[in-house]
Amino acid sequence: MRLEILPVLGIGDVSEGDDLAALIGNAAPWLRDGDVLVVTSKIISKAEGRLVDVPADGPERLAARDEVLAAETVRVVASRGATRIVQTHHGFVMAAAGIDASNVAKTQLVLLPRDPDASARTLRTELRDRYDVEVAVIVSDTMGRPWRNGLTDVALGVAGMSALRDHRGEVDPYGNELSLTQMAVVDELAGAAELVKGKCDQVPVAVVRGYLPAADGDDGPGAATLVRDASLDLFSLGTAEATAVGLRAAATLPDRQTVPADPEQAADPAAVRRAIATVAEVVAPGTTFTLVDDEVRATLVATMPQWPTGATGLVLASPADPTSPAALVRFGADVQRLRTALAAESVASVPLPPPVDGTAVAALAL
Structure with a gap:
């Protein structure tokens, strides 16, 4: 040619x-x-x-x-x-x-x-x-x-x-x-x-x-x-605009997200650990988030009548001081931080009451 x-x-x-x-x-x-x-x-x-x-x-x-x-x-x-x-x-x-x-x-x-x-x-x-x-x-x-x-x-x-x-x-x-x-x-x-x-x-x-x-x-x-x-289009927004969309989504994260019904879409433990590591440096000192293993989760689910169908993971959360109203307010914000970090890893979460007295003051079904 x-x-x-x-x-x-x-x-x-x-x-x-x-x-x-x-x-x-x-x-x-x-x-x-x-x-x-x-x-x-x-x-x-x-x-x-x-x-x-x-x-x-x-x-x-x-x-x-x-x-x-x-x-x-x-x-x-x-x-x-x-x-x-x-x-x-x-x-x-x-x-x-x-x-x-x-x-x-x-x-x-x-x-x-x-x-x-x-x-x-x-x-x-x-x-x-x-x-x-x-x-x-x-x-x-x-x-x-x-x-x-x-x-x-x-x-x-x-x-x-x-x-x-x-x-x-x-x-x-x-x-x-x-x-x-x-x-x-x-x-x-x-x-x-x-x-x-x-x-x-x-x-x-x-x-x-x-x-x-x-x-x-x-x-x-x-x-x-x-x-x-x-x-x-994988690049349909500029970086600042995409960040703003993400922040708005975090601000409106629903209390009850849909967890996957397909076992093959189970929450990836590595992704959950990444989310916990993401917020580790910004949560209140003494606040802990723990991803429990399958055996412990199976035991705890039996005590949780609100356990959502299809959930495959469980995070227990505890504040540094469960008796302080101010600490509990901050703890609620820290739990929301973790839920946002989980959402960024494409892991849906549902806040639940604690499974047993004294174990945690919050639990997240994944």
Whole structure:
């Protein structure tokens, strides 16, 4: 395979209502079937009128930008100072919802296209109908990447090719069947095209030639297939936001959690010991938490009519001074600390009365 990356020169500034197909077709009469046309989302947004008027400077501008950002945001993923990483209405997770203030008048902000896949399909159809050329179209924008410095262009929309190249089920040269490998080829092509576009050269369109033997006959499912559902995202929150969620969950930990009914999901003694060790340095001096062994637990459960079905572990807890009201108040807080630490280890706990007088003043069924 030999690839060429060709800039499309002479498009110039784009304004609302401009005919992008005509601008591109006239600037690139050399387009061929099978070319991949990579178009910066900003000129699509401008042509579609996705512009917002804001003050040129001062606190009024910042306030207006914040208002626009809130309107474009579905949820905040992370926030540090003035930086906001958010999920947009499209499902993209990116800084400032992709709102841009470059290559536009100082009194305007550019929003992302409302539907980048639809924009790609429309442009592709118009180029085919007017210039009799069958190309794939990628709508690209710049994004940062987790754990990596620097930016790269990625695909927000695509028509005429698959967003992913799926290698699952293929066998590598060593005989290993691939089970996870899906390459985001449209992102790779968008990044490659950026090499000849640049941010200050006013080259918003490039062509990658040689990747496709021919564009797909239909538009395909678009770049929406690249958006990972938040429920499947292991990093759907920033660290500070995830910590805040955990603290709120700890503050609302119910008195009765559901303990596993499946014996194979029994509380891991090592996890329970880790939880006890976590709070050991912060509980009141003299407070003890003891994970009892199976034989002792079996004996004690017989004295505990409230023992929950499915519980497989028992922690006994004692304060330094069970006769002091102040010590008992602190002890209650320390028991809650342990329950929070157990929850962090995915161990559910149910507070119970002590099994026998004098053994402990609290017990946790696990």
